[in-house]
Amino acid sequence: MRIMPFLAAAAMLLLAACYPPTMTHPVGTTAGLSNDPMLTGLWRGKMHNDESHDVYFHFLPQSDGTITVVMVQSGSEPDGDWSVASITTATLGANHFMNAQLLYDGGSAKDEDAQHGNVPLLYRADGPNRIALFLMDEDAAKAAIQAHDISGTVEPGQFGDAVITAGPKDLDAFMASRKGIALFGERFATLTKIE
Numbered sequence: 066m067r068i069m070p071f072l073a074a075a076a077m078l079l080l081a082a083c084y085p086p087t088m089t090h091p092v093g094t095t096a097g098l099s100n101d102p103m104l105t106g107l108w109r110g111k112m113h114n115d116e117s118h119d120v121y122f123h124f125l126p127q128s129d130g131t132i133t134v135v136m137v138q139s140g141s142e143p144d145g146d147w148s149v150a151s152i153t154t155a156t157l158g159a160n161h162f163m164n165a166q167l168l169y170d171g172g173s174a175k176d177e178d179a180q181h182g183n184v185p186l187l188y189r190a191d192g193p194n195r196i197a198l199f200l201m202d203e204d205a206a207k208a209a210i211q212a213h214d215i216s217g218t219v220e221p222g223q224f225g226d227a228v229i230t231a232g233p234k235d236l237d238a239f240m241a242s243r244k245g246i247a248l249f250g251e252r253f254a255t256l257t258k259i260e
Contacts, residue, residue, distance in 0.1 A: 086206035086227040086248075087182030091164035092240050093155020094233035100126040101154040101161065103190070108256040109139075110198075122256060127151075134165075157241040161188050163198075182228060185240075187249040194258035202250035203227060209248060215239045 091098060104124040111119060119139040126132050131151045138146040149169040155162050164183040187199040206227045210217035215236070217229040231239060239245045 085184055086201045086203055086229060087184055088164070088229040088231075088236065089182055090231070090233050090236055091153050091155070091183045092162040092185050093153070093157055093164070093237060095237045096155050096157055098130055098153040098155050098164075100130060100132055101156075102126075103196070104132060104154065107259045108196075109259055110136075110254045110256045112254050113252055120254070121259075133168075157237055160241070160246060162186065162240065163188060186253075187246070191255060196256045197252050198254045198256065199249040199251070200253040201248050205248045205250065209244065214244055 105126055106124060108122040108124070109119050110122055121137045121139065123135045124132050125135070131153055134150045134152055136148045136150070148167060150165045150167050152166070153164045155164070163186040165186060166183060185201050187201075189197050189199075191197040206217070206229065207219045207225075209215050210219050210227060210229065215229055216231040217227060219228075220226045229236065
């Protein structure tokens with residue numbers, strides 16, 4: 066299946082065989098979803114899976130409590146990748162989360178093949194005007210679902226999608242735990258604020 070750039074990679078550069086883990090509820094509902102003012106502005110992203118291209122992220126807070134994120138791949142090639150996503154943010158303990166939903170992928174509305182849901186990302190301050198993004202590891206999410214650590218479904222086959230279906234209270238309690246944080250893999254990207 067084709068991967069939607071932001072939802073699959075929190076940016077726009079990847080094509081892979083399977084969709085990233087999604088959730089039927091956003092992380093942080095019980096703590097309150099809000100615009101994190103730290104994110105507002107333009108950021109340059111160094112993608113840890115693609116050193117050849119940077120991605121520019123423009124975080125635009127909205128009055129409804131969401132943040133619109135416009136992502137554009139750097140470079141001079143025609144028809145460069147770009148996407149628009151809507152995110153909500155929440156803090157559980159010392160951990161900051163984004164819940165991403167793709168709105169446009171290269172000018173097209175949502176990918177017809179993609180699962181609908183929230184793609185969770187963990188983010189942390191990484192020095193002045195820098196944040197680190199972590200995408201949930203698909204294998205770890207599948208293992209947690211199969212071990213009944215968290216409610217969810219895993220589609221059959223090697224590339225079956227994982228969906229965490231826990232209600233808001235159980236989801237937030239799990240995501241605030243060490244087991245929940247352990248689902249987030251290696252650093253996916255480092256963003257440096259430009260303005």
